[in-house]
Structure formats: C-alpha cells, structure tokens
Amino acid sequence: MRAEPTTLLIDTVAWVLIEHGRILCARPRGKDVFYIPGGKREGAETDAQTLLREIDEELTVALSAHTLVHVGTYEARLPGPATGSVRMACYTAEYTGALEPSSEIDEIAWFSYLDRERVPPVDQLLFDDLLARGMLPARPGR
Template identity: 30%
Template sequence: MATASETSPAHPHTFTLAAALLLDSEGRALLVRKKGTHAFMQPGGKIEAGESALEAIVRELAEELTLDVAPDDFGYLGRFGAPAANEPGWLVDCEVFTLTTDAPVAAAAEIAEVRWFDPADTGDADIAPLTSEHVFPLYLASLTG
C-alpha cells in the first residue's frame, strides 16, 4: 500500500487514507466535518510513512476525537475508492475499519463538528462520496443480508 506521500499510479491525485465506520450501540454512525469544509465523512486521515492503515486509524481517532482504542477493537470493512469530498479533482483510496463504542468523543485537531447519523437517513446533510456510495450502503446491506 502507498504511503501518505505517494500517489496511486492509476490517478496522480489520490489520497491514501484510513477511516472508521464508528457505530454506537443504537446503530448510529458518527461522522465528522473538518474545519472550513461542508461534507460529513468518516473520521480518519492520511496514512503516514511506515504506518499501517490500522495504526493510522488508531492514531487518527485519538487525534480527532480523543478516543483511545486498541487495534484489536476494530473489524475490517474493506478498501474503497471515491472522489474526495473537499478537494475537486482528487480521489481517495481508503481502508475502512469498523468499531462499535459508546465511549464519549470530542471534536479535536482539525474537526469542526461531530454528529451521529442514522445510516439509512442522513437528512439533507452533505455526505462524502466514500460514505454515501460505499460505506453506508455496505453497512446497511449487512443488516439485511
């Protein structure tokens, strides 16, 4: 897998990321909105050099949400590509992990807002393509399949 400083050979403008489908015991999904942006997305971020995707998501959740979790707490949802929500012309190549927790979270670092959503009904919120096209549909299908 490429490090954060590398780009995909298929597309020169690709962010290599790790993200979490963070669920509470009621099945709601926590999404974040970064400062200066409008789209809600999974918490997560770029994978740093020498870091695995799992190590990156553990670090990112601590930095962005003050959430302390162990690598063994996660499940693996998959690897997905989608247009970047806030950077026109860029793509994301993202490994997505799952975590169910009712631990308190707080917006930190570059996060402006955290909000819990029903994955089946996000209302009129602007939801990132990775979430709306891949993560939520796959999660919802797993509930009925």
C-alpha cells in the same frame, strides 16, 4: 511524446462506529462537509497505526488495536472539480474515553442512512455497503 497525466489517489483509513442505528461522522474545522472519522496515512504507517493516531487526534479517544476489524475498502472519485480518487480502508474497533471533537474537528454528529447525501462519494459507498449487510438500518430505530 506526451506524458500521461497522473491521477491523484488519496489513501485514507476510517473508523466505523455505529450506535443505535446511526454512524459517527465528523466535520473538520473550516469545512462544511461531514466525513467518517479518520485520515491520511503518514509515511509507512500501517492502517492500524494511521487509524489509532488519527482518531486520538480527532476525537480524543483511544482505539483498542487488538479489536480492529476490517469492514471494507472503498474507492470513489474526489468530490468537486478535482481529478482523482479517494481510497478508504474502514475498520470497527472498541474505544476508551469520551468522544469529543478535538482542535481539528468542529462538530461530531450521528448520521442515519437517510443522511447519506451529506457525506462525500466514498463515504456514500460505505453507507450503501453497511445498509446491504444489515449493519446500518434504512431508517433509525428499525
């Protein structure tokens, strides 16, 4: 009897910050792709615990836990030849501090919907949903 291959599922949590019709994205050190800031859960962390830790590590700001609002959860195939998928639970939240890339992040950028092709498939689903809900305009300044 042959065992079914296991499918990899990467469980992540992300912070959605939209300002002036653009969404915050980050490029991790050593990578050439931008992502919505956030990361993988460690152990039995909740979404909130994961998000607060990851954003502090990546962008040196503190999210206000009591302001977290679930935007949506998205799942898409892994980019490239890998098999499996990424699940990304997305939240908005207020923050304190100055947005600065940390030692884990090479660059932060503000993307419009027109930059959708520059992010991985799961992030593209978020962009599409935000557009459909009127949270991210098709063109900045509109």
